[in-house]
Amino acid sequence: MKRILLGVSGGIAAYRACELTRLFIHSGCEVQVVLTPSAEQFVSAMTFTALSGKRAMVVDDLEGGSSELYAHLNLTRDIDCFVVAPATADTIADFAAGKADKLLTACQLSNTAPLVIAPAMNVRMWEHPAVQANVRSLIERKAHFVGPSSGSLACGDVGSGRMADPEEIIDFVYEMLSNEPADFSSGELTGRHFIVTAGGTREYIDPVRYITNASTGTLGLEIAMAMMDAGATVELLETGIEIRPELVPRFTEITRVRTALDLQGELARRLPDADGLVMLAAVADYGPAHYIPSKRKKDGDAWQLSLEETPDVLASMKQLRRSDQLICGVSLEDSDWLERAKDKARRKGADMLLAVELGGDLPFGRSKLNCAMVTGDSVLAEPGWREKHELAAMTVQWIAGRLGNAGADD
Numbered sequence: 001m002k003r004i005l006l007g008v009s010g011g012i013a014a015y016r017a018c019e020l021t022r023l024f025i026h027s028g029c030e031v032q033v034v035l036t037p038s039a040e041q042f043v044s045a046m047t048f049t050a051l052s053g054k055r056a057m058v059v060d061d062l063e064g065g066s067s068e069l070y071a072h073l074n075l076t077r078d079i080d081c082f083v084v085a086p087a088t089a090d091t092i093a094d095f096a097a098g099k100a101d102k103l104l105t106a107c108q109l110s111n112t113a114p115l116v117i118a119p120a121m122n123v124r125m126w127e128h129p130a131v132q133a134n135v136r137s138l139i140e141r142k143a144h145f146v147g148p149s150s151g152s153l154a155c156g157d158v159g160s161g162r163m164a165d166p167e168e169i170i171d172f173v174y175e176m177l178s179n180e181p182a183d184f185s186s187g188e189l190t191g192r193h194f195i196v197t198a199g200g201t202r203e204y205i206d207p208v209r210y211i212t213n214a215s216t217g218t219l220g221l222e223i224a225m226a227m228m229d230a231g232a233t234v235e236l237l238e239t240g241i242e243i244r245p246e247l248v249p250r251f252t253e254i255t256r257v258r259t260a261l262d263l264q265g266e267l268a269r270r271l272p273d274a275d276g277l278v279m280l281a282a283v284a285d286y287g288p289a290h291y292i293p294s295k296r297k298k299d300g301d302a303w304q305l306s307l308e309e310t311p312d313v314l315a316s317m318k319q320l321r322r323s324d325q326l327i328c329g330v331s332l333e334d335s336d337w338l339e340r341a342k343d344k345a346r347r348k349g350a351d352m353l354l355a356v357e358l359g360g361d362l363p364f365g366r367s368k369l370n371c372a373m374v375t376g377d378s379v380l381a382e383p384g385w386r387e388k389h390e391l392a393a394m395t396v397q398w399i400a401g402r403l404g405n406a407g408a409d410d
């Protein structure tokens with residue numbers, strides 16, 4: 001049986017913590033609820049006591065108010081997980097600052113079990129740089145965030161800030177606890193900073209039309225996540241791909257780029273400060289030779305477009321990189337895909353490329369790819385069908401190995 005300490009802080013979503021308690025109990029967990037004094041303004045402790053079968057605690061005054069003198073230490077002893085749902089901006093700030101003036105915040109400091117935080121607040125509050133900075137700092141300390149999701153908020157605004165559904169929180173906790181060792185940072189890339197690029201560039205014909213490709217950016221995101229799990233900080237350059245809102249705070253920065261030229265410019269500016277680049281963005285190889293500044297109207301005639309090659313972004317990094325930096329990328333080819341990937345790595349000066357076969361079943365958005373890992377002159381991992389998360393783990397391992405040996409063969 002899993003033992004859950006459920007912290008409830010004072011937001012309008014506190015009522016949803018009742019359902020969360022009920023579902024945790026229903027799934028066979030033992031649940032102890034702790035409320036902040038302001039949470040009790042929204043839902044009474046009695047409700048949680050009735051739902052959990054254990055006296056819910058709300059102790060403002062740590063010394064005097066509790067019938068149990070060391071509640072702030074005892075509540076976190078032997079628990080499997082500390083879940084805070086809803087987590088207000090205020091409680092998140094207290095956690096980030098390491099404050100301990102309420103029972104709930106003191107529990108955070110005495111807790112050594114995994115911490116899962118389900119934020120809930122107005123979208124403008126959630127997006128405020130102070131809140132985002134607190135979230136980042138907690139993530140760096142290995143807190144897990146689930147949600148918030150997007151939708152209509154209690155205040156009438158629409159956007160990200162809704163507490164994740166209780167079922168989603170429970171699924172997250174169960175999945176995390178069963179994968180606990182794998183989920184925790186291996187630390188292999190701690191102190192390293194990388195740029196990851198993801199998604200297909202958009203080469204604009206006019207303000208509303210563009211040429212792109214079918215890249216979804218999922219492999220880039222998967223690799224970025226694995227790198228951050230291994231302790232790296234990552235800035236993401238992306239082309240408009242879908243990123244789950246709860247993943248956003250994990251990145252030091254996310255920058256939207258549109259064209260191959262934009263991407264090249266951003267990389268040139270940022271590369272000097274990074275330990276390397278993982279170039280997963282799918283650059284549209286061709287773009288219109290001339291940009292039309294206003295939307296072309298239909299006039300009954302066929303439209304002949306003249307295309308020209310876009311800059312080879314990966315190859316252009318060859319001139320900009322230092323020898324202590326790593327440049328990795330991906331090569332997607334249909335015929336002769338392994339040899340062509342090796343040739344690309346040589347020509348473009350990439351240290352490693354993931355070679356992916358563009359087979360009959362197009363690889364975009366699929367979870368499994370027929371792929372290999374190559375350098376300019378060797379095959380590091382033979383071709384095989386691999387899940388994207390396996391590819392991400394292999395990439396992290398290879399990068400960590402190379403950085404560990406940096407300079408050895410330069």
Ligand SMILES: Cc1cc2nc3c(=O)[nH]c(=O)nc-3n(C[C@H](O)[C@H](O)[C@H](O)COP(=O)(O)O)c2cc1C
Pocket residue numbers: 008009010011012013036037038039087088089090091092120121122125
């Ligand atoms: C009606 C009402 C609704 C509120 N909803 C939220 C909310 O959803 N999220 C939030 O971060 N703060 C919300 N607040 C503000 C918090 O209640 C306030 O910051 C409080 O100090 C939080 O304390 P706690 O984090 O110790 O529970 C709300 C306040 C009121 C009056």
